[in-house]
Amino acid sequence: MVDTDIAIIGAGPYGLSAAAHLAPPGRRLRIFGTPMQTWRTRMPAGMHLKSEGFASGLYDPRGKFRLSHYCRERDLPYADFGLPVPLAVFSDYGEEFARRYVPMREEGTVVAVHPVTAGFELVMADGTIVASRRVICANGITDYSIIPQTLQGLPPDIVSHCSAHHDLSGFAGKTVAVVGGGASAADYAALLAQAGATTHLVTRRPSLAFHLPPHRRGLRERAKYPRSTIGPGWNSVFYTKLPQVFHALPEARRLAITRGHLGPAPCWFVRDTVEKNVTVHASAQITAISVKGGRALLQLTNGVLEVDHVLAATGYKTDLSRLNFIGAELQRNIQTDAGGAPKLSASFETSVPGLHFVGAAAANAFGPLLRFACGAHFTAGRLAKSFK
Numbered sequence: 001m002v003d004t005d006i007a008i009i010g011a012g013p014y015g016l017s018a019a020a021h022l023a024p025p026g027r028r029l030r031i032f033g034t035p036m037q038t039w040r041t042r043m044p045a046g047m048h049l050k051s052e053g054f055a056s057g058l059y060d061p062r063g064k065f066r067l068s069h070y071c072r073e074r075d076l077p078y079a080d081f082g083l084p085v086p087l088a089v090f091s092d093y094g095e096e097f098a099r100r101y102v103p104m105r106e107e108g109t110v111v112a113v114h115p116v117t118a119g120f121e122l123v124m125a126d127g128t129i130v131a132s133r134r135v136i137c138a139n140g141i142t143d144y145s146i147i148p149q150t151l152q153g154l155p156p157d158i159v160s161h162c163s164a165h166h167d168l169s170g171f172a173g174k175t176v177a178v179v180g181g182g183a184s185a186a187d188y189a190a191l192l193a194q195a196g197a198t199t200h201l202v203t204r205r206p207s208l209a210f211h212l213p214p215h216r217r218g219l220r221e222r223a224k225y226p227r228s229t230i231g232p233g234w235n236s237v238f239y240t241k242l243p244q245v246f247h248a249l250p251e252a253r254r255l256a257i258t259r260g261h262l263g264p265a266p267c268w269f270v271r272d273t274v275e276k277n278v279t280v281h282a283s284a285q286i287t288a289i290s291v292k293g294g295r296a297l298l299q300l301t302n303g304v305l306e307v308d309h310v311l312a313a314t315g316y317k318t319d320l321s322r323l324n325f326i327g328a329e330l331q332r333n334i335q336t337d338a339g340g341a342p343k344l345s346a347s348f349e350t351s352v353p354g355l356h357f358v359g360a361a362a363a364n365a366f367g368p369l370l371r372f373a374c375g376a377h378f379t380a381g382r383l384a385k386s387f388k
């Protein structure tokens with residue numbers, strides 16, 4: 001007995017946008033997860049989005065409820081460009097989107113997915129079983145967080161991944177080393193400093209490559225670097241406008257582009273706070289770490305650092321073996337590419353018929369666009385077309 005035609009796992013921008021596009025009439029759809037949970041609990045309070053206002057959204061089929069509409073309704077400051085979007089505003093907007101367009105959403109965590117004759121069986125944390133013909137995994141990136149090998153195996157009160165922290169007030173009065181050279185590292189470092197922590201930032205890079213602040217763009221610059229939702233440049237325009245063409249490129253080329261496009265670059269608006277309040281250890285690698293008296297002693301290639309806590313802002317890498325809810329049989333049957341991400345058809349379907357992955361797990365297949373919330377627009381539209 002099948003309970004639903006489509007089950008979506010995860011209620012972030014991708015899951016919610018897909019649900020808004022695929023919703024009844026005509027098909028049964030269930031979506032599981034707490035709306036915007038990653039943004040509410042796994043990103044630092046006080047953060048501003050890296051993506052511009054016009055590129056930060058969730059997507060209903062008629063394009064009626066963009067961030068600009070929400071801000072207008074609430075009388076909140078908004079600009080397509082140049083005005084950083086507060087995390088709290090984006091999270092509130094996502095929750096309002098869920099209330100308006102995804103009334104069928106259900107709180108609850110999926111703890112297992114098993115293949116059965118008519119599709120899949122989903123086991124919920126409370127033991128409920130849901131049978132679905134198709135499953136769309138929109139589970140985001142938090143299961144894929146990476147901690148460098150040198151820092152692994154230490155207790156979480158000494159070393160943790162930044163995605164474990166939303167409220168940074170507990171670090172007031174502590175000394176913290178943030179490891180990484182990208183936007184997350186700079187965001188966490190700036191917010192830790194503002195929260196009253198003595199903050200160090202350790203990066204292998206010779207310097208932090210902050211984005212340029214908004215400025216008047218002359219004709220020449222606009223022609224050379226046209227705007228796109230993921231940043232300026234002709235390559236970015238191609239990746240955002242034609243993800244389906246990107247999908248047709250040879251695998252090795254796709255992986256190289258997704259890996260190399262848009263290197264780590266902190267936002268312009270945290271630059272001042274970082275430069276004034278954070279000690280940056282550039283061209284530095286951590287070669288060893290030891291724990292003494294509840295503090296961490298870091299051996300750097302160019303010095304020594306003693307801190308209360310090490311925060312790894314060292315990114316994410318799709319690795320299906322880390323998804324506990326994908327059972328052993330499915331793990332064996334999902335074909336992956338050389339980068340460890342699932343191989344996907346043009347409708348985001350894995351080698352297991354009826355099982356789909358969207359969001360960052362689909363970036364090797366469809367390009368850098370899928371690493372950003374704005375990729376949910378293309379994704380939801382594509383799913384809606386494929387499931388007609």
Ligand SMILES: Cc1cc2nc3c(=O)[nH]c(=O)nc-3n(C[C@H](O)[C@H](O)[C@H](O)COP(=O)(O)OP(=O)(O)OC[C@H]3O[C@@H](n4cnc5c(N)ncnc54)[C@H](O)[C@@H]3O)c2cc1C
Pocket residue numbers: 009010011012013014015032033034035036037038039042043044048049050051055056108109110111138139140141142184325358359360371372373374
């Ligand atoms: C610090 C930081 C800053 C970022 N800033 C930006 C930005 O400014 N702009 C931008 O476009 N992107 C940004 N990103 C990238 C951002 O993560 C993605 O754009 C976006 O979250 C992708 O949406 P999603 O729906 O795929 O994932 P998510 O928003 O992570 O949603 C996935 C949801 O699935 C839920 N889930 C997972 N497993 C289960 C399960 N088994 N059962 C039920 N629910 C489950 C999770 O709780 C989560 O709520 C940022 C990422 C980080 C880490």
